[in-house]
Amino acid sequence: MDAAGNQTASPASQQHHFEFTGNGSEFFRIWIVNILLTIVTLGVYSAWAKVRTKRYFYGNTHLAQSTFDYLADPVTILKGRLIAVAILLVYAAVRTINPIVEPLFFLFLFLLTPWLIVRSHAFNAINSSYRNIRFNFTGTTGEAAKEYIAYPLLILLTLGLIIPYIRYRQTRFTVDNHRFGDQYFDFNARVKSYFKVFGIAFVFMFVIGVFSAIMIAAVAGYSAAEAGASMDSQSQQQIAASMMVYIPIIYLFMAIIGIYVYVALLNLMFNGISIADNQFKSSLKVRSMLWIQLTNLLGLIITLGLFYPWAKVRLAKYRLEQLSVMATDLDSFTSSQADQVSATGDEIGEVFAVDMGF
Structure with a gap:
């Protein structure tokens, strides 16, 4: 099964490969701390956990001797998640009163x-x-x-x-x-x-x-x-x-x-x-x-x-x-x-x- 669609490039083009330099042991330490702090803070830390994870993977992704950066503010992510939780709580509360709310x-x-x-x-x-x-x-x-x-x-x-x-x-x-x-x-x-x-x-x-x-x-x-x-x-x-x-x-x-x-x-x-x-x-x-x-x-x-x-x-x-x-x-x-x-x-x-x- 041919899964790749090859592209031909101009003879003057230079091929720049992406490179990933992260390793499992390093990420394990980030991951386990993220889990523990998320549990201790009842999920509040999950926004910071997401940013730490993304920054690790972005920072270890190289292209032409330069890396990528993830610049999100965890507080902004937390606000979005609180909005989502609020919507779900309203849905759960109203659903018990009127089942027609679910569809x-x-x-x-x-x-x-x-x-x-x-x-x-x-x-x-x-x-x-x-x-x-x-x-x-x-x-x-x-x-x-x-x-x-x-x-x-x-x-x-x-x-x-x-x-x-x-x-x-x-x-x-x-x-x-x-x-x-x-x-x-x-x-x-x-x-x-x-x-x-x-x-x-x-x-x-x-x-x-x-x-x-x-x-x-x-x-x-x-x-x-x-x-x-x-x-x-x-x-x-x-x-x-x-x-x-x-x-x-x-x-x-x-x-x-x-x-x-x-x-x-x-x-x-x-x-x-x-x-x-x-x-x-x-x-x-x-x-x-x-x-x-x-x-x-x-x-x-x-x-x-x-x-x-x-x-x-x-x-x-x-x-x-x-x-x-x-x-x-x-x-x-x-x-x-x-x-x-x-x-x-x-x-x-x-x-x-x-x-x-x-």
Whole structure:
């Protein structure tokens, strides 16, 4: 399965690889302190925990000998979360009085989704910087409503066939509305590539479904034949034992399909992103990602969750180190953006920053 969409770059371009220098032991100390303080403060410290975590990962992400910075104020995050908690408490209180509130509440959240998506993108973008130049997000709630409400309503009418197109449009909306300094990112992937990814996944899921149905029918038929016309308890135990063998295999194949879609969509997104004359390139592999995810899962099970910091670092390291930027002169580009931002001023104060954590 080909999960990567390769891009050819100009002969004059230089490939700058991302590098991640964090390690599990360092992050474990941050993670365990975050958990303990969050418990002691009844969740209040979670905002500071999020900032510490993001700053660790941003600060250990290198591109062309420079790192990224996360600039969010934990108090702002805490305010957003308090708003979210207040909304949930009001919902819980009113629900006990009038049950009809429940569907209305979820309808309210559904309609609020575009606004939350735009605010979340804006918050994360304006609080991220590279070489002291901030990112930004300028998408509108109206645009987001079209991508996350209007088009998804067509899923049932099209029997799901529109899903690849929706995913393409949502990715394009996210990328095209992000900017670095005064320069917007551009998304140039083709929609047919999304249909190819989902088509391959559907074919494999269909094959697995047919295989599963055949195996279940065969096991049930064999057990029934062994027991005569009646299905006694011994026959049922035989069927259950057989299912215990086949179900993990089916889940493994489903996991492979899920990893394939995950990797393919990440490659499609990053290989389709450019900014000015600089083109991103992602070369994630399904086999490597599957190995990381399975071993991470095994580590989490064996250590009862304590392996989480190492799992998170391993995944971040692999994802970042398979990502690069093809640039003719990255230093000149970032310098020009710094000059333009200084001339036009910072628009961060105009953005209503919120991170409600839904």
